[in-house]
Amino acid sequence: MRRLFNLVLFLAVLCLAACSDESKSAPDGVVSLSPALTELICHLGQEDRLIARSTACDWPESVKSLPTAGNFAEPELERILAMKPALVVSNEFVNPKDADALRQAGIAVELHPCDGFNDYREWVSLMGKLLDCPNEAETELKRTNDHIAGFESELKTSQKKPLRALYVIWDSPLLTAGADSLPDAVGRLAGLENIVKTEKGYPSISLEFVLKEDPDVIVWFAHGKDWKSNPSWSGIRAIREGRVLVPRDDSALLRPGPRIFDGIADLKSDLETMFAGKESSEDAQP
């Protein structure tokens, strides 16, 4: 009888210990200051753990009901500390002093770059560990690799020459996506070739360079800006001939998150429509 009692006691203690470990490894209070990471957390089925988001986090629709806690570069420290989260995740642009202040308050802080597919894969693995959902993370990693392999294989089998593209992030001054940027990687999978090859990041380039390169298509990420009223743009042949493509949802393409492959598929399809007939290209203009 005593043995049985000891066994039951041992099992109960073990169970309690397991439960306490579980709560340690899977924090319930998560603050995400990056839209891409917010999307990833929700995609992994961990939305319930989110207690706050950044001002830019707007997908899925349900996260809009969460309180905001600043943006990726400037977290609102007081508000975050008052929420007492277990974990804050964002990209590397958070001021190190802010990150230290959060860590000193006992909050785990994970800051890593989130610029391309490799960064995304690393974040998926990390989230799998941090949020204790390794199976979901594994599934997402496989989905990511399958999609990339699929797009690459389509490019290999296609006989078409890549279309030379200019990615417009901002129109005046002209900010574009450089060689190692996310739009560059995304565009490559959609069958585009960036005309900016030597500059990295998001450089400001000269209109003269664009005129000289004469891109086949302009992918317009400058949401809400109009290329038609700017006289400096009228010299560019792609503008004159209506080959400007406005992505259906630029956030899907500019965020390295789970929706990025839908964005690439849409971009690819819109490009095919644009170059199949002139009428379609005019439809693409806002």
Add this chain to the structure above:
Amino acid sequence: MKTARIILIYLAAALAAAVCGVLFGAARIPLSEFVQDGALNPIVELRIVRTAAAAVVGASLAVSGLIFQAVLRNSLAEPYLLGVSGGAGLGAAGAILLGFSAWGFMSVPLFALLGAVTANVLVFAAVRRRTAEELLLGGVMIGTLASSLLMVLITFSHSRDMAGVVWWMLGSVQNVDPARQLAPAAVLLAAATVFLLFRAGDVDLLTFGPEYAWNHGVNARLMTVVLLALASLLAAVTVSMAGIIGFCGLVVPHIVRRLHGGSHRKILIPAALAGAVFLMLADILGRVVSPVRELPVGMVTAAVGCPVFLWLLNRSRAGS
């Protein structure tokens, strides 16, 4: 040296700079390709517009700086002193960050102009005794207030919009509408130059102080307000067209005054032409440094103007 000869020399320099502005850029274009299929090569067309814009902006800033330095009797005076840069920055940032830039290409320049003129009007309205010194202090205060409000806007902005504001503030003559921006700015510059040539004697007298000018029959207070308002309007129009371009309005009038004396009738047109040359050359330098990127012209003016100015300063001191 006679005034006509000085003007001819500056005019020749301006023409040479303009030709260089059309010939040189990020792309190498042979003369045979300047005209293609009966139409001007778009790259050449772009260069002509931006070279003309650099000339008008540079000349306007130099004339504006010349008047500020003369009226305020302060060698550190520059065109943006009466709150123009802060007001224009706030107007442009407001247009970009609050989404008005979606109204079309002209919305940002118009908001910048509105901000600059509003800041200017506020300075004149807020300062009761409109002496040069008090207007200067009022300008610093309104400029500081506008800059603080700009920071508030930036704090609530998205990163992409913020990049647009920062780049706008660095200054560029790349995106200038020839009909809606360049032509009105050129007309204003021409009108201001003619007016100032007629009133150059009054400007000369004001450099000796308002009492001295008053004793020689000039309504010093009225003339101070008129001249500063005109100089600020010139600066406001340039800033709405090309962003905030520093150094040109500070350094060029200095150099011209040191080279040719203090008679404003003699140095007004040389100063305007020197400003045009300075900014045209700065713009060329900004676009030939890299075949892809472009250096903001405001950065080039500071980088080039500073050592040139210090060299001239030391040279003239050694001479004296």
